[in-house]
Amino acid sequence: MTDGQRAAYPTGLRERKKRRTRDALLHAALDLFTTQGYERTTVDEIVDAVEVSQRTFFRYFASKEEAAxxxxxxxxxxxxxxxxxxxxxxxxxxxxxxxxxxxxxxxxxxxxxxxxxxxxxxxxxxxxxxxxxxxxxxxxxxxxxxxxxxxxxxxxxxxxxxxxxxxxxxxxxxxxxxxxxxxxxxxxxxxxxxxxxxxxxxxxxxxxxxxxxxxxxxxxx
Amino acid sequence: MTDGQRAAYPTGLRERKKRRTRDALLHAALDLFTTQGYERTTVDEIVDAVEVSQRTFFRYFASKEEAAxxxxxxxxxxxxxxxxxxxxxxxxxxxxxxxxxxxxxxxxxxxxxxxxxxxxxxxxxxxxxxxxxxxxxxxxxxxxxxxxxxxxxxxxxxxxxxxxxxxxxxxxxxxxxxxxxxxxxxxxxxxxxxxxxxxxxxxxxxxxxxxxxxxxxxxxx
DNA sequence: TTGTCAACTGTCAGCGACTGACACTAATGT
DNA sequence: ACATTAGTGTCAGTCGCTGACAGTTGACAA
Incomplete structure (x- = not known):
């Protein structure tokens, strides 16, 4: 999103892993938002569902809002x-x-x-x-x-x-x-x-x- | 704002006091917001200027935003x-x-x-x-x-x-x-x-x- | 005037979003 | 195999905001 225009699918293991956790976070977030409501879901809930730390969430998304x-x-x-x-x-x-x-x-x-x-x-x-x-x-x-x-x-x-x-x-x-x-x-x-x-x-x-x-x-x- | 249409100036000491602190809070807030910027001023700064507790601020304004x-x-x-x-x-x-x-x-x-x-x-x-x-x-x-x-x-x-x-x-x-x-x-x-x-x-x-x-x-x- | 009641305020503890610093782990290039 | 570097976790801390409880002070009647 910030580096390349099309990126043509990342090649390295590292890149793929990054994309996977980002996607997982996004899915978990949108799922929780749309079912429980945005205000009622905490970012702790999101990261628990994906099993990463809160800090990691905020490295992918500048804010809870950005994920939405x-x-x-x-x-x-x-x-x-x-x-x-x-x-x-x-x-x-x-x-x-x-x-x-x-x-x-x-x-x-x-x-x-x-x-x-x-x-x-x-x-x-x-x-x-x-x-x-x-x-x-x-x-x-x-x-x-x-x-x-x-x-x-x-x-x-x-x-x-x-x-x-x-x-x-x-x-x-x-x-x-x-x-x-x-x-x-x-x-x-x-x-x-x-x-x-x-x-x-x-x-x-x-x-x-x-x-x-x-x-x-x-x-x- | 919530109770009467015109209120025709509050009569009791209590009412006047309330209006005074509300006005003082509002002035302090807007002053600080417009000089230092909204994000850079904390609620603590506002209440310090008026010498009331933070809790009092939030009894007059539902949020920092509302004051603005x-x-x-x-x-x-x-x-x-x-x-x-x-x-x-x-x-x-x-x-x-x-x-x-x-x-x-x-x-x-x-x-x-x-x-x-x-x-x-x-x-x-x-x-x-x-x-x-x-x-x-x-x-x-x-x-x-x-x-x-x-x-x-x-x-x-x-x-x-x-x-x-x-x-x-x-x-x-x-x-x-x-x-x-x-x-x-x-x-x-x-x-x-x-x-x-x-x-x-x-x-x-x-x-x-x-x-x-x-x-x-x-x-x- | 006095005493009761209600309103207003302060203190404290705590939650949730977010950040900086630092240490740890694992992919990458040589 | 090793140094480099990127990605992650932990921890401590800030700021906005809230509930609970206790203290204070106007309002109103006896």
């Missing part, structure tokens, strides 16, 4: 990669929207070798429903927004400090994304498809919602 | 009050925008008896530049967004669970608000007027930013 976001981290950089790949002809909104949908389509290929999609979805719901994690999540989204704004500005040949539109557009887009994510988290369905459907429906409402008069037609869904 | 947001809390409920007061004729966006501007106009009258506007602005900048506080701030904004969405839906006679437009509109609006808040936090000017000017400029760009083609005209500022 390990997969999210992968998904986010995958999204950014998709966004960079969008054709220049697409308008900002179109590009962002398509990047999100494409990223979700290829979710499995990206994370499956670390964790199942199902566990990731459960983790995501746990993040949304745990106050302290929700806070961290929103800050991470804010960082992501910043990167996306720079990217979009680049596509359009603009400077984010000169022209407010990139930041404004990204803020509006991400705002809607977060709302649909939260609503999905509170709902019953917990698969990727229902998340995608809800998100598309909400993004479609951005234009209509900004139009002044709502009292004429009825909304979607 | 005490003023923000007042400002937010003031904003909600302003929003409720907007005439029904105003469109959702108009109402939110005017409520924000009115709230800032009367900022002094609301907080001045607790803390100077200048200290509050310094505190706000500190929040924006301290990662853990920024996270908490964003979560609080998210809560506020929820309340605003309900309020807006009510004005328009809609149900937030039926029609996505209230949530979408509020998300877009708050997204832009947060962006301008962050940029202001990073900039040089730290008075309310510059914050208001920046915010207005950014809100004005919401419509243009959503229009597909940016390569024709140049942005504001």
């Amino acid at each position: 976001f390990a997969i999210q981290e992968m998904v986010e950089s995958h999204f950014l990669a998709q966004l960079r790949r969008r054709p220049a002809a697409e308008a900002p909104f179109e590009a962002m929207r398509n990047a999100v949908l494409c990223a979700w389509n290829s979710l499995g290929e990206v994370i499956e070798e670390t964790v199942t999609v199902e566990l990731h979805m459960r983790t995501y719901r746990m993040i949304e429903s745990t106050p302290s994690l929700l806070a961290a999540h929103l800050r991470r989204c804010s960082d992501l927004e910043n990167q996306v704004a720079l990217l979009i500005a680049g596509r359009e040949g603009l400077d984010v400090d000169e022209d407010p539109r990139p930041r404004v557009a990204v803020a509006a887009f991400c705002g809607v994304m977060r709302v649909s994510g939260q609503l999905w988290g509170r709902g019953r369905d917990s698969d990727v498809d229902s998340l995608r459907a809800l998100t598309e429906a909400y993004l479609d409402q951005l234009g209509p919602a900004l139009a002044g008069d709502w009292r004429t037609g009825r909304g979607a869904q | 947001f005490a003023i923000q809390e007042m400002v937010e409920s003031h904003f909600l009050a302003q929003l409720r007061r907007r005439p029904a004729a105003e469109a959702p966006f108009e109402a939110m925008r005017n409520a924000v501007l009115c709230a800032w106009n009367s900022l002094g009258e609301v907080i001045e008896e607790t803390v100077t506007v200048e200290l509050h602005m310094r505190t706000y900048r500190m929040i924006e530049s301290t990662p853990s506080l920024l996270a908490a701030h964003l979560r609080r904004c998210s809560d506020l967004e929820n309340q605003v969405a309900l309020l807006i839906a009510g004005r328009e006679g809609l149900d937030v669970d039926e029609d996505p437009r209230p949530r979408v509109a509020v998300a877009a609006f708050c997204g832009v608000m947060r962006v301008s808040g962050q940029l202001w936090g990073r900039g040089r000017d730290s008075d309310v007027d510059s914050l208001r000017a920046l915010t207005e400029a950014y809100l004005d760009q919401l419509g243009p930013a959503l229009a597909g083609d940016w390569r024709t005209g140049r942005g504001a500022q």
